[in-house]
Amino acid sequence: MIKENVKGLLTELPDGVQLVAAAKTRTSAEILEAAAAGIKIIGENYVQEAQKVFRDVGRKVLWHFIGHLQKNKVKKIVEIADMIQTVDSYDLAEEIDKRCLNAGKIMPVLIEINSGREKQKAGVLPEDAEEAVRNISKFSNIKIKGLMTMGPGSEEARPYFTKTREIFEQIKKMNLPGVEMKYLSMGMTNSYKVALEEGANIVRIGSLIFGERGDAND
């Protein structure tokens, strides 16, 4: 099934759109199956889980961190991640910068926008996005590559995706030093079609690739 799902999605997605297979709760075997079918980027939400599957899968794929990142876990994820999509505070960015400096790395990051202004969700509020990008762009071991948002589920997400795209375009126009507004990461299984219409060029898809998850709370 994973194979057919991946092939179907890769055929469906327009050129220039990157597919991140959101692999929380999935096994190394499932990830390897997805990779064999053509998945190039795996998204992980939890540091411990990422470490576990990384041991088996290694650099056969690229690893994007897409979960809420705690400062005390940054050192571990810096060793694995090729991109951190969920930078939502100056303090977190500072910690990533410090750990990357020690590791001799420059980490591509996306700034997470809380486009739905949801209390339970992480991210920078839309009106604070520009300032956050300006401040975080000063770190030399971080490279801002765009924005990411979750947004509320499915079709209702459209106005939040639109809003995030507008912020993306505005910041892009400013040509801030050290900032490359290249990637707009929006859309999951129930919302990726809407997200593509609203300009996403990274979609993060879990269930549609791996099947329904056992859990119900994310």
Ligand SMILES: *Cc1c(COP(=O)(O)O)cnc(C)c1O
């Ligand atoms: C789980 C998750 C996804 C994918 O969700 P699905 O509904 O399974 O496609 C995308 N992005 C993030 C941040 C996630 O945690």
